[in-house]
Amino acid sequence: MSSGSCHYEVHGRQANSWTVQRVCDDRQSAIESAGSLFKELSLKAVKVLEVSYGSDEPVYHDKEVFFNGERKQVSKAPDVDLIGPVCQKVSEFYLPEARRSILTLLHKPLAGWKITPLELLYHAEHLQKLNDTGQILQGAVQRVAISQIHKTGQKVSERVLELYSMCNELLQDLKTRRHEGEFISLENDDLNELLKKAKATENPTLVFMLALAQYLKSISTLDQKFDKILEFITDNEDHEVLGFLDQYLADFLFSSGNIKKIMGDEENLGDGLLGLINLIRAETKPSAENHHTLQRINQLIGEGLLPETKKLLVFKVKAALKGNASFVKGDPYESALFHRRILSRLNVDENTHIGGSDCVDAVQERCSRMTGSTSIAEILTGLNNPLDRVERLIRVANGMVGSANIRAICNYIIPVLESTHNTQVILEESLDDLKLLKKLSALQQKIRDADFQDYYYDKIMSGLDNIGMEAFKTKKIQSQLTSANPNKIQLGFSVLGLIAEDSVPYPNVMNLVRAFAKQTIMSAEFMGELEQKAKKGGEEADMIKEFYLLLEGSLARK
Structure with a gap:
C-alpha cells in the first residue's frame, strides 16, 4: 500500500x-x-x-x-418495456417468444376459455372468439404497438394496423383451411398415425398441429390438457412427434403452477431455482415429490429432444433472477447464501453460463442489493458479539458473487475487527480463552477458503491475529496453560496440541505458542519426566509415541 x-x-x-x-x-x-x-x-x-x-x-x-x-452509453429508455418479438409476418406469431407474450397479454381470457396460445393460433373458433371480443384484442394490440414503435420507427396507428392485418390474415387462413376440409382427425390417441397422414399433405407441420388443437378442444380443463400432453410425451418415442409436443409442454410450463405440479413445491425460491437449473442440465434426481413424468422430461432434455421446453425453463430462471422475490422469504441471511450456489449450477464451462451474461449479471445485481447498510443490519440482527457478526459476514461473502460485492462485505468486516471497543467486548465476554483462540483460528480458515482479494485477505487475517495477540497478553494465556497442567509433560502435550490442531491464529499468536512449546519441551524437566515414563514401560511408555505424533503434527503446520 x-x-x-x-x-x-x-x-x-x-x-x-x-x-x-x-x-x-x-x-x-x-x-x-x-x-x-x-x-x-x-x-x-x-x-x-x-x-x-x-x-x-x-x-x-x-x-x-x-x-x-468504451464508456457505456446511457440511452434514454423507452417509456414502456418492449413486448417482443417484433413480428413482421404471421409465421412469427408461432415463435416461442411470441407465444409467451400472447400468454402474458391475454392471460385472463385464455384461462377463461381454457386454452393455450398454440390452441389459439391453430384453431379458427378460438381466434374468432378473440376477434369478437373487440376490446380485449384491441387493448393487447395497442400495448404491443406502443412498446414496439421505438424499434419499427412507425407511428402507433401504423403499427396497430399492421398487427391487426396479420391477425386477420391468420384468421382467414384458418377459416379457409377448415372450409376446404384440410383437417385430419387424431384417432385413438395415435400420434404416430396422425404424423403419417400429415406427411402425405403439402404442409405436415400445420396439418399435425391443426389436428392436435382440434383434439384438445374436446378436453374441458387446462389441467386435463396438461395431463394429456404429459401422457403423450411418456408414450411416444418418435422424434418428430416429440418436437410437436415440446411446443405444448413449453406453453404449459410457462405457468408456475404447472412447474410445481411436475417438480413438487419447494419451500423457497432458491431451492426451486436450483431444481429448475438441474432440469435444464438434465441432472434431476428421482424423488417421491416429483411427478412421475419428470424423469422422462429430464431424459428428453438431455437428449436434446425438448429444445423449446429447455429454453422456456431458462426463461423462467432468468425472469426469477431478475425479479425482487427473496430466495428465502423473510430471511436475508439464508437468501444471501444462495447466490454462489446458483451461479455455480448455472456454470457450463469456464466461459459459458446457462442464460448467458444476463443470468450472471442478474445474480450479481441481486448480491449488490444485499450489500447496503439496511440489508446488512437485517442479516446481523440478533448477533451482539463482534466475532459472531464477523463469522456471519464471512459466510455471506462466501455466498456472494462479483468482486465488487465481496469487497463491499469485506468493508463491513474490517472495521469490526479494527475497533478497539469491539476487541474489549470480545475479551470481556470470553469465558474460555483457549476456545476464543480456536474460534479466531477457525475464522482465519474460513478466510483461506474464501475468494477474497489479497488486500482484504491480509487485512482480515491480520485483524483476527491482532485480537488473538491482545487476548494472549491481556488474559495471560501462557500462565493459564501453565496453571492448568500439573506437570511439564502435560503442559508440553497441551501446547503442542494447540499447534497440531491449528487452534490458534496465524502468524503472531502461533509464533508465541511455538516459542512456548519449544521452551517447554526443550526443558530438562520435560525431557527427564518423559524419559522416566519410557523406562517404566507399558501404557506410560506409549507417551513417547504420543509425543512424537504431536511433534510431527505441530511441525506440519505452517
Missing part, C-alpha cells in the same frame, strides 16, 4: 459487468497494469480506482483515477 490507508484496484469490463483484475500498492503500477490488461485480455474498458479507508467514517471510499476504453 502506498500510504497504509489506500490501494489501487484495476477493474476490467468484458461485457456488462466490471470485475477486479488486479490490486496494486501504487497508482503508477495500477495504471500501467490497466493498459497491459486492456490489450492482453481484449477488454472493452479498464479503469483504476483509488480505494481509501476513511479515518472519520470506518468504511472504504473509491474514486476513479484512470479510464480507457
Whole structure:
C-alpha cells in the first residue's frame, strides 16, 4: 500500500459487468497494469480506482483515477418495456417468444376459455372468439404497438394496423383451411398415425398441429390438457412427434403452477431455482415429490429432444433472477447464501453460463442489493458479539458473487475487527480463552477458503491475529496453560496440541505458542519426566509415541 490507508484496484469490463483484475500498492503500477490488461485480455474498458479507508467514517471510499476504453452509453429508455418479438409476418406469431407474450397479454381470457396460445393460433373458433371480443384484442394490440414503435420507427396507428392485418390474415387462413376440409382427425390417441397422414399433405407441420388443437378442444380443463400432453410425451418415442409436443409442454410450463405440479413445491425460491437449473442440465434426481413424468422430461432434455421446453425453463430462471422475490422469504441471511450456489449450477464451462451474461449479471445485481447498510443490519440482527457478526459476514461473502460485492462485505468486516471497543467486548465476554483462540483460528480458515482479494485477505487475517495477540497478553494465556497442567509433560502435550490442531491464529499468536512449546519441551524437566515414563514401560511408555505424533503434527503446520 502506498500510504497504509489506500490501494489501487484495476477493474476490467468484458461485457456488462466490471470485475477486479488486479490490486496494486501504487497508482503508477495500477495504471500501467490497466493498459497491459486492456490489450492482453481484449477488454472493452479498464479503469483504476483509488480505494481509501476513511479515518472519520470506518468504511472504504473509491474514486476513479484512470479510464480507457468504451464508456457505456446511457440511452434514454423507452417509456414502456418492449413486448417482443417484433413480428413482421404471421409465421412469427408461432415463435416461442411470441407465444409467451400472447400468454402474458391475454392471460385472463385464455384461462377463461381454457386454452393455450398454440390452441389459439391453430384453431379458427378460438381466434374468432378473440376477434369478437373487440376490446380485449384491441387493448393487447395497442400495448404491443406502443412498446414496439421505438424499434419499427412507425407511428402507433401504423403499427396497430399492421398487427391487426396479420391477425386477420391468420384468421382467414384458418377459416379457409377448415372450409376446404384440410383437417385430419387424431384417432385413438395415435400420434404416430396422425404424423403419417400429415406427411402425405403439402404442409405436415400445420396439418399435425391443426389436428392436435382440434383434439384438445374436446378436453374441458387446462389441467386435463396438461395431463394429456404429459401422457403423450411418456408414450411416444418418435422424434418428430416429440418436437410437436415440446411446443405444448413449453406453453404449459410457462405457468408456475404447472412447474410445481411436475417438480413438487419447494419451500423457497432458491431451492426451486436450483431444481429448475438441474432440469435444464438434465441432472434431476428421482424423488417421491416429483411427478412421475419428470424423469422422462429430464431424459428428453438431455437428449436434446425438448429444445423449446429447455429454453422456456431458462426463461423462467432468468425472469426469477431478475425479479425482487427473496430466495428465502423473510430471511436475508439464508437468501444471501444462495447466490454462489446458483451461479455455480448455472456454470457450463469456464466461459459459458446457462442464460448467458444476463443470468450472471442478474445474480450479481441481486448480491449488490444485499450489500447496503439496511440489508446488512437485517442479516446481523440478533448477533451482539463482534466475532459472531464477523463469522456471519464471512459466510455471506462466501455466498456472494462479483468482486465488487465481496469487497463491499469485506468493508463491513474490517472495521469490526479494527475497533478497539469491539476487541474489549470480545475479551470481556470470553469465558474460555483457549476456545476464543480456536474460534479466531477457525475464522482465519474460513478466510483461506474464501475468494477474497489479497488486500482484504491480509487485512482480515491480520485483524483476527491482532485480537488473538491482545487476548494472549491481556488474559495471560501462557500462565493459564501453565496453571492448568500439573506437570511439564502435560503442559508440553497441551501446547503442542494447540499447534497440531491449528487452534490458534496465524502468524503472531502461533509464533508465541511455538516459542512456548519449544521452551517447554526443550526443558530438562520435560525431557527427564518423559524419559522416566519410557523406562517404566507399558501404557506410560506409549507417551513417547504420543509425543512424537504431536511433534510431527505441530511441525506440519505452517
